[in-house]
Amino acid sequence: MLEDGLREDELFRHLSSIKEKDRSYRKVLSSMCSIPHPVAVRAHNIFIESNLGDPGLFMGTASLEAELIERLGSLMSLPEACGYATSGGTESNIQALRIARENAGKKSPNVIIPESAHFSFEKACDILSIEMRQAPSTEKYIVDTERMEDLIDGNTIGMVGVAGTTEYGTVDPIEHLSDIALDRDLFLHVDAAFGGLVLPFIKGSPPFDFRLDGVSSISVDPHKMGMSTIPCGCIMVRNPDFFRSTEVDTPYLTVKKECTLCGTRPGGPVAGALAVLDHLGRKGMIEVVERCMENTRFLIRGMEELGHPVAVQPSVNVASFSCDETPDGWIVSRTRHGHMRTVCMPHITRETLEEFLKDVGEM
């Protein structure tokens, strides 16, 4: 540690030079995060010292969290859904499987996860000492529900379905999974971290939310398509009793119990998430999502014209292609099957895509 400390001007000259080593998002086609909306940044700053881990001190911020959950619950067809703002999809998925585990009370628990699910489920199962059984995908890159059902046994505590897969932008047959869950009396978690703020704004999207009676919990991340500041995920459950199993007593706080994973929780991103939804309204969100989906379709057409077919038609703004090379200067990623993976987030413009396609054509 420095003995004397840096003057503010020196410090910020240094930090600005470090900032230049970060990529700007402009040519980043791989991320599910984006530049936060300006109203999110402004709202975040108003609540920058708010700690939702001590809601009795921050009753205003706590009311914003309740409002955010109510907005997202309504969007998921259950305005009375019970939930809280997490640090992101990983925490939400850990908490969902934790609830499922406590709820089932099996000695050697296992959970059935689609092969295409996010890698955070591997982490969650490792942490929670749950055996992870992976159900393979069909050639459409959605989970094969028959194979999923085959994996269920007496120690199965739950199943997971994904609404907007990270790799292919597909939606698992959640309706079918919901039927199986009801039939087998199993917990069903829907990972809609990405799709949760896309699918409700597209007409004719497949059903994936609490409208399906078998869906027990849903995760939705405002810091992805909700354009909030990070970190802001949300976990919502159908039955408020589910959170009883994750509660601990909290001496020396302004509340008696808490059910979250983290202790201190930032209020800024929650205010940011709510600000975006309230500023844009449903119409504004539809516009954002439509533009992202139009860009996705434009990219798919362009890539196909260049001889790089899309692996599958996506339901959200994620598209993966048969294309082994990556043009210089661009950031895309690779799926586990080796496809070139792209996400048309709000920072990706039509002009950027034209430039990208030109560069792909010249590879």
Place this chain on the structure above:
Amino acid sequence: MLEDGLREDELFRHLSSIKEKDRSYRKVLSSMCSIPHPVAVRAHNIFIESNLGDPGLFMGTASLEAELIERLGSLMSLPEACGYATSGGTESNIQALRIARENAGKKSPNVIIPESAHFSFEKACDILSIEMRQAPSTEKYIVDTERMEDLIDGNTIGMVGVAGTTEYGTVDPIEHLSDIALDRDLFLHVDAAFGGLVLPFIKGSPPFDFRLDGVSSISVDPHKMGMSTIPCGCIMVRNPDFFRSTEVDTPYLTVKKECTLCGTRPGGPVAGALAVLDHLGRKGMIEVVERCMENTRFLIRGMEELGHPVAVQPSVNVASFSCDETPDGWIVSRTRHGHMRTVCMPHITRETLEEFLKDVGEM
């Protein structure tokens, strides 16, 4: 959800009115968080969209995280300590116990925790399916090491010591715990979430860090006495191999593996934490800590004069008193033994304490 969305001026009028329902920190004597330092807020805003979950995109921010860990590692007497920025003490404690569990590979693991440890250990043990064995405190509100040793058996995967207890501001006899850990070949985690940025700045503090050979991991939270924005905790381990056990493969990211608990991780608070340490330097931190400690001693003297003795002389700026009532308008909290608990954070001034003591005297 609103159909049309609110205009910016309406939205921010609403948010400002909500903000007024949050407590200002002025009369809050219960919190281990405080108002962030202005350089932390400014640095946070420069890196507000940075996602450390994708460090290949944010190489600048990732270098700040490495610098922060190096600063804190040096402060903990091991500049080469391996670590990362967590969402706070709870995540750090979960990760430490997770590493201990994986490292030991026992079938029915148990861990020995001081009775006085933070409630997050209960959460961690529940999540990780580890039996939590609580060792009682002595009358000095530190763990009774003999009773701790008695609880160790063949399934014990580790022990925890606290440097700066949440309730009494005491430091467990970490030197003795370190000897036991070496002797019994056990993982020893030191929870210095609070004390880690206090004790190194006070002459004659008891040893608690990596100087003690038996200490395996330490958590330190810059969002407490480091005056960063939230969320910013840090977990550091002596042996970099410890993180192998928490790694998962990360397809579709700019890095191949990650060892953290969360996925998306905000870079802003990390920049904020580093900015405070670099701006204040060691001398500035000593000044902040000395002022907080002087205020703590002033409060203890004042309370004793009013007939409310301190439960135990603390080693950090936390003091708990025999005082059943709470004066109106003030936020203090209660320990599990019923003491009135106070924390003299940087936002607590001498004038505030004089006002508090006057109100206690008039109860």
